[in-house]
Amino acid sequence: MIYGRELIERLEKEIQATYEVMERRNERIRNWETDEDDCFMSIRAEEHSLQGNRDKIRLIKDGGCAWFTEYATMDGTLVDAHWCDTRYGWRLRVTMPDGSVVWCGGKKSLANKGLKRVLCLRPAWYAYKSPYRGLLGAYSGSYELFPSDYNYATGEPAGADPIEVRDCED
Numbered sequence: 001m002i003y004g005r006e007l008i009e010r011l012e013k014e015i016q017a018t019y020e021v022m023e024r025r026n027e028r029i030r031n032w033e034t035d036e037d038d039c040f041m042s043i044r045a046e047e048h049s050l051q052g053n054r055d056k057i058r059l060i061k062d063g064g065c066a067w068f069t070e071y072a073t074m075d076g077t078l079v080d081a082h083w084c085d086t087r088y089g090w091r092l093r094v095t096m097p098d099g100s101v102v103w104c105g106g107k108k109s110l111a112n113k114g115l116k117r118v119l120c121l122r123p124a125w126y127a128y129k130s131p132y133r134g135l136l137g138a139y140s141g142s143y144e145l146f147p148s149d150y151n152y153a154t155g156e157p158a159g160a161d162p163i164e165v166r167d168c169e170d
Contacts, residue, residue, distance in 0.1 A: 003155035008060055011053045018046050018053075044139050048128065052143040055126050056152075059145075064153030065163060066124035066145050073097065074114050076165065120162035123151035 028034045071081040080095040092104040102113050110116060125148035130141030149158050
């Protein structure tokens, strides 16, 4: 696995290669060999690639970790929680430490069920996501941060527990 300084160097090379491809395309457009309208997908893909690689470099330089919103009981035990689109609107499905399932609709509902939002520091990485498929998916997607199994700054595997937990201030 490549990580740390070596990964930053690789990402910087990818950025440089992308700029070279963009310059060759711009030269073809200036020479009337192609039209900019014919290149809209490659332009967009290269913009995505540049931004994704910059974000990854920044994450590695910042230690490879990011804060994620999670849910816990009032005593601080993390719980498994997922947002679901139900017939009553978006609700949070929470599996409690005892295995029971509760549904919550908002901040007041969380407190009534003995839950709270917390911020967890975990190793993170970026992935390209889009709600669509095909050309629309390629065009409209973006890089999103997700909790990773590895810290790409240090190369260490992530543990099951977060590095640090803080209460949300909302």
